[in-house]
Amino acid sequence: SEKRKKKVLILMSDTGGGHRASAQALEAAFNELFPNQVECTTVDIWTDFAPWPYNRFVPAYQFMAKNPLYWKAFWEYGKFPPSKWGTEELSNLACHHRFKDCIEDQDPDLIISVHPLCQDVPLRVLNTLGRGKRQIPFVTVVTDLGGAHPTWFHKEVDLCFVPSDPVRKIALGMGLKHDQIRQHGLPIRPGFWKAGKDKGQLRRELGLATGVRTALVVGGGDGIGNLLEITESLASALAAGGSEGKKSQVVVVCGKNEEMRRNLERRTWPPSVNVVVKGFVNNMDAWMGASDCIVTKAGPGTIAEASTRGLPVMLFNYLPGQEEGNVPFVVENGFGDYKKDPKAIGEVVSGWLMSEEVREKMSKKALEASRPSSTTNIAKEIGDLLFGNWQLPLRKDTEDKFNILLKKLM
Ligand code: UDP
Numbered sequence: 001s002e003k004r005k006k007k008v009l010i011l012m013s014d015t016g017g018g019h020r021a022s023a024q025a026l027e028a029a030f031n032e033l034f035p036n037q038v039e040c041t042t043v044d045i046w047t048d049f050a051p052w053p054y055n056r057f058v059p060a061y062q063f064m065a066k067n068p069l070y071w072k073a074f075w076e077y078g079k080f081p082p083s084k085w086g087t088e089e090l091s092n093l094a095c096h097h098r099f100k101d102c103i104e105d106q107d108p109d110l111i112i113s114v115h116p117l118c119q120d121v122p123l124r125v126l127n128t129l130g131r132g133k134r135q136i137p138f139v140t141v142v143t144d145l146g147g148a149h150p151t152w153f154h155k156e157v158d159l160c161f162v163p164s165d166p167v168r169k170i171a172l173g174m175g176l177k178h179d180q181i182r183q184h185g186l187p188i189r190p191g192f193w194k195a196g197k198d199k200g201q202l203r204r205e206l207g208l209a210t211g212v213r214t215a216l217v218v219g220g221g222d223g224i225g226n227l228l229e230i231t232e233s234l235a236s237a238l239a240a241g242g243s244e245g246k247k248s249q250v251v252v253v254c255g256k257n258e259e260m261r262r263n264l265e266r267r268t269w270p271p272s273v274n275v276v277v278k279g280f281v282n283n284m285d286a287w288m289g290a291s292d293c294i295v296t297k298a299g300p301g302t303i304a305e306a307s308t309r310g311l312p313v314m315l316f317n318y319l320p321g322q323e324e325g326n327v328p329f330v331v332e333n334g335f336g337d338y339k340k341d342p343k344a345i346g347e348v349v350s351g352w353l354m355s356e357e358v359r360e361k362m363s364k365k366a367l368e369a370s371r372p373s374s375t376t377n378i379a380k381e382i383g384d385l386l387f388g389n390w391q392l393p394l395r396k397d398t399e400d401k402f403n404i405l406l407k408k409l410m
Helices: 016-035 045-048 054-066 068-079 079-104 120-128 163-172 197-208 227-241 260-264 285-288 300-308 324-333 342-354 355-369 376-388 402-410
Strands: 006-012 037-043 109-115 140-143 159-162 181-183 213-216 250-255 272-279 291-298 311-316 336-338
Touching: 006 016, 006 079, 006 376, 016 037, 016 300, 016 376, 037 045, 037 079, 045 054, 045 079, 054 068, 054 079, 068 079, 079 120, 109 120, 109 376, 120 140, 140 376, 159 163, 159 376, 163 181, 163 250, 197 285, 197 324, 213 227, 227 250, 227 260, 227 272, 227 342, 250 285, 260 272, 285 300, 291 300, 291 342, 300 311, 300 324, 300 355, 311 324, 324 336, 342 355
Parallel strands: 006 037, 006 109, 109 140, 140 159, 159 181, 213 250, 213 291, 250 272, 291 311, 311 336
Antiparallel strands: none
């Protein structure tokens, strides 16, 4: 008889670019390890299934990412146990049946969450489906790097994949057991798994100037941060420093921030600096591979990707809370720095570009901190669960607290 493909449901929400990129990375790893045996479906469960206002997380996130004070408040609110509890109960009340429809409709053999807000309600749904009997394994793959919000960690998951020691610590602090936790690194897309093509070749393919020092400026999937001022400062520092007639190049990737892209395209730049402006690119591995260093917000995905390309990393801002820990991850591992002031960024980064020695040293450190096999390792372990090579410990059917309450009330 023909074997049915195993169905994997990946739950996420498109807040930023990192969660979708991680989902794509995992899907690619399944396809490589288990060709034609796994069918992945990725769902932005909040946007596509939750009622208002829960379906507005993505624009709310975009707003808060640009207004860090709001973000900070939201982060702390979600961390504070009573408000965390209250919010979870309310979201469950509003979204439970819709998420249940989604999961029943998908009828997955395994569920992966790559988002901090996709643990609690989906796990409650699994409990009402009689998880002990149906044995749908549920795993979390944390896509933050140097720190992570408490909502990532749920005691009822079968496995929780963490990328780093600090995140492992938080998981243990949230009550997860050692044998639930696995540590490999962040999932990254296939273009980052192996050493890429040579810089010169990539530059030709991308239509960039060859033989010139090149910096890449990025603000995550949403193009967050003062990319304009940073590029201006960098371009003028490079123009001032390149007095021996040497040219240089700055590539700015604005992601989904169209307004920023238009603003940058309108500028004129010093003649010795070739500034190339892009919107959202789907071949970040090529753009990173063509560059000598990167200037970015402290996004976990971007940092993990840049490390596999051996890029020195200049961080220009971070979201309070989740991205804070990414700064020491870069600085303490010796492959970058953090500066807020665009002028200082221009000076330091142009210094990096001028000194091959400094660049090589940082590049080596970046490669040491990189985990190019992380995605394959994660997919292998999930595959063991999926194909039954590793049995789940039998769990008691912990009936949903909410449903018990509801039954009492009715
Ligand atoms: N990214 C991309 N194209 C772009 C801009 C960003 O593919 O034009 C990817 C980037 O390579 C990374 C992700 O989007 O994988 C951004 O994730 P990160 O965790 O750095 O930041 P977020 O946007 O999630 O805050």
